[in-house]
Every structure is written in C-alpha cells, then in structure tokens.
Amino acid sequence: MTRRSVTIVGASLAGIRAAEALRRQDFDGSITLIGDELHAPYDRPPLSKQFLAGDWGEDRLALTQPDKLDDLDLELRLGVRATSFDLASRRLGIVDLDDQGCSGRGGRGGEEFVVDGLLIATGARCRTLRGSEGLDGVFVLRSLDDSLAIRAAFDAGPTRVVVVGAGFIGAEVAATARTQGLEVTMIESLPQPLSRVLGDEMGAVCAELHREHGVDLRTGVGVEAIEGEDRVERVRLSDGSVIEADVVVVGIGVVPNTEWLEGSGLRIDNGVVCDATCLAAPGVTAAGDVARWPNQRFGEVMRVEHWDNAVSQGAHAAGRLLVGDDEAEPFVPVPWFWSDQYDRKIQMAGRIGPDDEMHVATGSLAERRFAAIYGRAGRLVGVLGFNRPRHVMRYRMLIESGTSFSDAVAAEF
Amino acid sequence: MRINLDSDACQGHNRCYMLAPELFDTDDEGYAILRIDGEIPKDLEEKAMLAVDNCPEFAIEVADD
Numbered sequence: 001m002t003r004r005s006v007t008i009v010g011a012s013l014a015g016i017r018a019a020e021a022l023r024r025q026d027f028d029g030s031i032t033l034i035g036d037e038l039h040a041p042y043d044r045p046p047l048s049k050q051f052l053a054g055d056w057g058e059d060r061l062a063l064t065q066p067d068k069l070d071d072l073d074l075e076l077r078l079g080v081r082a083t084s085f086d087l088a089s090r091r092l093g094i095v096d097l098d099d100q101g102c103s104g105r106g107g108r109g110g111e112e113f114v115v116d117g118l119l120i121a122t123g124a125r126c127r128t129l130r131g132s133e134g135l136d137g138v139f140v141l142r143s144l145d146d147s148l149a150i151r152a153a154f155d156a157g158p159t160r161v162v163v164v165g166a167g168f169i170g171a172e173v174a175a176t177a178r179t180q181g182l183e184v185t186m187i188e189s190l191p192q193p194l195s196r197v198l199g200d201e202m203g204a205v206c207a208e209l210h211r212e213h214g215v216d217l218r219t220g221v222g223v224e225a226i227e228g229e230d231r232v233e234r235v236r237l238s239d240g241s242v243i244e245a246d247v248v249v250v251g252i253g254v255v256p257n258t259e260w261l262e263g264s265g266l267r268i269d270n271g272v273v274c275d276a277t278c279l280a281a282p283g284v285t286a287a288g289d290v291a292r293w294p295n296q297r298f299g300e301v302m303r304v305e306h307w308d309n310a311v312s313q314g315a316h317a318a319g320r321l322l323v324g325d326d327e328a329e330p331f332v333p334v335p336w337f338w339s340d341q342y343d344r345k346i347q348m349a350g351r352i353g354p355d356d357e358m359h360v361a362t363g364s365l366a367e368r369r370f371a372a373i374y375g376r377a378g379r380l381v382g383v384l385g386f387n388r389p390r391h392v393m394r395y396r397m398l399i400e401s402g403t404s405f406s407d408a409v410a411a412e413f
Numbered sequence: 414m415r416i417n418l419d420s421d422a423c424q425g426h427n428r429c430y431m432l433a434p435e436l437f438d439t440d441d442e443g444y445a446i447l448r449i450d451g452e453i454p455k456d457l458e459e460k461a462m463l464a465v466d467n468c469p470e471f472a473i474e475v476a477d478d
Contacts, residue, residue, distance in 0.1 A: 017466070024462060043469065060469065068466075308431060311467060315459075336431055345443060347427065389427050389443035397434055 001324050003117050003283075004029045007092060009082045010121030011035025013043065013307065014288030014314035016063050018119050019072055021315035025322055029116075031074045034094060036081040039144050040069070045307055047147035048172035049340055053179065054151060061144065082122065083110065087265030087281050090114050117283050117321040120261070120272050121314060124254035124289040124305065129164065129226060137232035138248045141169055153247045154182060161185070162235045162245040164223055166193035168339045170251035171206065175341040178213050185216040185243050187235070192219060199354055202372070202384060205365050206346075213342055254305060256290045271303040276330035278317040285317035297332040298351050298381070306337040334399045336392075344368060345389060349396035350382030359409050362391055371395065375405025415451045415476050416461050420444070422472035429468055433460035445472075 006022055008015045011033050019031050035041070042061040050056040069076070077094075084093035095110045126140035139150050153159065154177060161177045163170045166188035174186045190196060192203025193210070210217050222238040226248055235243045256271040266280050267273040271292035278285045278293055286293075288310040292303040304313075316331045336349040356374040363370030363386070371391035374382035380403045383395035394413045403411075416436065418429075425443035429436070435457050438446040453461045453475065465473045 017463075020462075020466060024459060046469070064466065308428075311432065311463065315463070338427055345425075345427070349431075387443075388441075389425070390439045390441055393427075393430055393434060393439060396431070 001322060003027070003322060005032070005115070006030075006117035006119060006318070006321055007032045007034065007115040008119045008121060008318075009034050009092070010123055010288070010290070011037070011041050011076070011078065012121065012123055012288070012310070013041070013063060014121035014123070014310035014317075015119070016041040017311050017314035018121060018287060018318035019074055020064070021318040022322070023072055025319055027322060031072065032077065033074050034077045034080050034082060036079065036097060037143060037145075038079045040064075040076075040078070042144055044142070047144060048141055048169055049176060051144075052141075052147050052151055052154075052173065052176045054155075058144070082260050084112075085118070085261055085264040085266070087284070090116075090118070090283075092118065118285075119314075119317055119321060120280065120284065120286040120290060121288045121310075121317075122257040122260070122290050124256045126250070126254055127252045129223060129250050129252070132226040132232075132248070132250070135226060135228055135232050136230055137228070137246060138226060138250065140250050141173060142254070150247070150249060154180060156246075159183070159246045160244055162187065162243055162248045163251065164235070164248060165251040165253070166190075166206070166210075166217065166219070167251055167253065168194075168337070170249070171210065171341050172339060173249050173251065174210060174215050175213065178210075178215055179342065183216075184214070185218065185235075185245075186210060187221060187223060187237065187243075188217070188219045189222045190219065193217070198348070198352065198384060199358075201358075201365075205368060205386070206341075209341060209344060209368060254289065256292075256303065258290060276332075277328040278313060278320050278331050279328065283321065285320045287313040287317035291317070293331060295332055296330050297334065300351065302335070304333075304335050306335055308336045309333065334396055336396060343387075345385075345387050347385045347389060347392040348382065349392055350374070350380075350399045352382040352384065356381060357405060359405075361395070361409070361411075362413075363388060373405075373408050375408070378404055378406070380405050380408040414453045414458055414461070415478060416447065416449070416453050416464075417451065417474045417476070418445060418447045419470075419472040419474075420446075422470045424470050426469050429464040429473060432467060433457065433464045436461055436464065 041063040132138045160183045163186040193206045195203035224236040258268045272286035274293040338347045369387045371385040371388040385392035
C-alpha cells in the first residue's frame with residue numbers, strides 16, 4: 001500500500017503517538033496534525049494530580065520534546081478545528097479558531113482540502129450540568145486551561161470545594177484539594193463511588209479512603225441545582241440538603257467529539273464506529289476516546305477513555321493506514337488504567353463486570369493494599385490493585401495470555 | 414539498539430512496564446526495573462520506543478550501538 005499523506009485530526013495523546021508510529025514504520029509521506037488547542041501536545045493525567053497541586057509546571061506536561069517533534073517532520077496546525085468531512089470526496093473542512101475570533105467575521109477562516117489517509121483522534125469533552133453555564137466558580141477538568149483555572153480558584157483563599165461525581169477525575173480532584181487542606185464535599189449519585197465499574201464492595205473501599213482523608217462524601221444523591229448570582233454560592237441536592245460552595249468541579253463523564261462528522265458518511269454511534277482493526281472506512285481510522293470498535297479478545301464493543309488506550313490505539317490506527325485489508329491485524333488490548341488518590345495507586349486491567357467471580361489474591365481490602373482478580377466463564381478477565389503495581393502487571397499478562405481463572409487463583413508472584 | 418533506565422529518576426508512574434512488560438519489571442512500590450541486559454531484541458524496539466516516549470520523568474533512553 002502506498003499512501004502519500006496522512007492527516008491526523010486531534011493533537012492530543014492518540015494523535016501525537018499516531019504520528020510517531022507512522023514515522024517509526026518508515027512512512028515518508030507528509031503528516032498533518034491538527035489540534036484545536038493552542039498548546040503543543042500535552043499529557044492530561046497530571047492535570048488532576050501533580051499539575052493541579054502546583055507541584056509540576058507546564059514544561060512537565062509536554063508529550064514530546066522539541067527536537068523529537070522536529071524529527072517527525074509534521075505540519076502541526078494548532079488552534080485549528082475540523083468542522084466537516086465528506087467520505088465520498090474525502091474533503092476535510094477546518095477553521096482557524098484565531099481567524100474566526102479576531103476578524104469578527106465568523107467562519108471566514110474556514111478552508112477545505114482533500115485528504116488521503118485520515119486518522120480521527122478528536123477525543124471527548126466533559127459533560128456539564130445544565131443550568132450552571134456562565135456561573136463563575138464552576139469548572140470541568142479536561143484541558144490544561146481547565147486545570148490552571150481550578151488551581152487559581154483553589155489558591156484564591158479559604159475555599160469550600162464541591163466535587164460533583166466521584167469517578168476518577170472527581171476523586172483525584174477531591175484528593176488533590178484535601179491534600180492542600182481545602183474543605184471538600186463530594187457528591188455521587190451511585191450508591192458507592194465507581195460502583196458501576198468496580199462493584200459496590202470495591203466502591204465502598206474507595207468511599208472509605210476519601211472519608212478517612214476528611215472528604216464529606218454524599219452517595220446515592222443527585223444535584224438538583226447549582227445556585228448563585230454571578231458566582232456559585234451553593235449546591236442544592238436531591239435530598240433537600242444545601243452545601244455552601246466557593247468552587248464546584250463537575251466530573252460526570254465525557255461525550256465523544258463526533259459532531260463535526262455528522263453527514264460525513266461515517267457511522268457515528270457513541271463514537272466513531274470502527275471494525276476490529278480500527279478502520280472506520282477505507283483509508284479512515286480512529287483512535288482514543290472517540291473510537292468505538294469490537295475488541296475481539298473480550299468479544300465486546302468498546303470505547304475506552306484511558307490514557308493507555310490512546311497510546312496503543314493511536315499507534316495501531318496509524319499502522320492500519322499503511323497496510324491493506326489482508327494484512328490488517330485486529331486491535332485486541334487488555335485495557336488498563338491507573339488513578340492516584342492520596343497515597344494510593346489504584347490500577348485496573350481488563351474488564352470487570354458485576355457478575356464476575358472475585359478473589360483477593362494478595363493483601364486485604366481493610367488495609368487498602370491488595371490485588372483482586374476477576375473471572376468470567378472460567379477465564380481471568382480483570383485485576384484491580386490498590387498499591388500492588390507488580391501484581392496488576394503480572395495478572396494483566398495472564399489476562400493477555402488467556403489464562404483460566406483457576407490457574408490465575410493458583411498463581412503466585 | 415540498547416536501552417538504559419535511570420532508576421534514580423523513576424518515580425513509579427507505571428507506564429513503561431505496562432506498555433512494554435517484556436522489557437520492564439517493577440518492584441512492590443511500582444518503581445521500574447530493567448528486565449534485559451540493555452540490548453533490545455529487534456521485535457521489541459517499537460515497544461522500547463513507546464516506553465521512552467511515554468516516561469514522564471524522561472528516565473528511559475535508547476541508543477543505537
């Protein structure tokens with residue numbers, strides 16, 4: 001397969017790793033990398049941890065070093081957003097956000113060009129709480145600018161923080177805020193934090209971790225309204241209670257950025273629908289938070305929002321643009337993520353379901369230092385670790401090699 | 414191609430051994446350990462580069478022989 005050029009839409013983790021993979025696979029055509037933020041590609045995990053705490057500066061977030069970026073020989077177009085794509089004509093529409101904003105003649109900066117290979121890595125954006133738009137002191141956390149704004153709000157003085165949603169982003173923000181001595185209330189509509197992912201028993205372990213660190217955690221309760229004049233003043237909950245707040249951080253999940261692809265001829269259904277090899281259409285692949293594909297290892301259609309997936313799917317989707325259909329390989333990762341909260345390193349690999357068999361392989365839940373493994377239909381399908389990185393890694397390898405659950409239970413590391 | 418890990422720089426982000434478990438191990442605290450003597454098998458060079466590119470501490474380096 002000879003491909004002249006590849007256009008990557010989305011200049012975050014999946015996009016930059018895709019560009020690197022293309023060059024490593026000796027692709028010598030032109031690569032255009034388009035991103036709608038003005039920052040050079042940066043790493044997001046520290047935004048809720050080290051960067052939010054002020055321990056790391058912006059330089060620590062760079063996803064690639066300037067000399068390595070030069071070596072990639074990219075056309076890097078930052079501050080540019082893709083607005084349309086048409087599969088039949090392969091025309092990609094983009095707009096320079098700066099032109100649009102400054103000229104006062106909206107849309108003037110738009111242009112269209114024909115692409116050869118297209119890799120879609122436009123990621124996802126945060127869900128927001130309806131009615132809180134335009135209220136100062138209410139934040140979501142996705143971008144570097146979001147993190148800077150929250151950091152500034154934390155530093156502004158005595159601060160009462162309300163975190164809406166006890167998922168990973170919410171929990172990490174709560175942990176960072178508590179570590180800085182701020183007063184934190186965290187609100188979760190589920191019976192336990194993360195109970196949809198980890199189940200109630202493990203959710204309770206997370207709940208206890210936050211309560212022990214002084215978070216006022218309210219579970220099984222929703223947010224009725226976020227109120228205030230110009231600034232947020234209080235959060236009203238569905239059980240009638242009211243919490244005074246100076247800062248509200250909303251972490252209630254993300255939506256894939258696919259609106260620009262409506263009418264493109266690509267299938268969009270909770271993400272860009274791909275085949276098992278990450279191909280969405282001839283010469284079009286997708287990777288990262290925006291991609292939905294059948295992971296044959298688990299016999300499950302997935303859209304994975306983890307860091308690790310953006311890295312490996314970015315590389316896979318890039319390689320897919322360079323090979324014909326008969327050489328293409330399915331993308332069959334064992335998903336993995338981590339979350340650092342207080343002094344705990346929480347890691348999960350594989351897929352955990354509510355009906356899986358669970359076995360605590362080492363340590364104890366009470367000490368919150370353990371590795372638990374999960375089995376389904378006799379196979380090892382997942383592992384969850386609290387401060388047990390080595391075990392999570394080893395069990396992940398066993399998941400990869402298709403180990404039976406009984407063999408995994410018997411394994412010793 | 415050879416690989417070098419600066420153990421003093423490693424802060425236990427856990428990325429290298431999850432991306433390239435054939436090349437890295439970890440101790441109980443999550444700090445990385447090199448599993449090979451430095452020489453990278455040809456079929457693992459791609460994974461080695463992934464580990465280099467993704468280490469937040471820039472603690473991993475590869476060099477051509």
